[in-house]
Amino acid sequence: MVSDFVLLETGLFLDTHPDNEDALAFYREYLKMRKEAAAEYAEKYGMLTPMDLNETGTWQWVKSPWPWDIEEA
Secondary structure, three states, X not given: OHHHHHHHHHHHHHHHOOOOHHHHHHHHHHXXXXXXXXXXXXXXXXXXXXXXXXXXXXXXXXXXXXXXXXXXX
């Protein structure tokens, strides 16, 4: 959630400062962190959002286990 917030806010800043290289580098850094964190979560618990859909050719969102269906080991 933190990385999503940072990406949203930085994106708004970049809307008004599109040539700011530092902000763009910052955005890319957080985008990479968000993708890694989402992939790690999805591997362990399933997708965070439908936007994290993998390319299986079928709609997997409703097939993922819900948080209450996951048993802790």
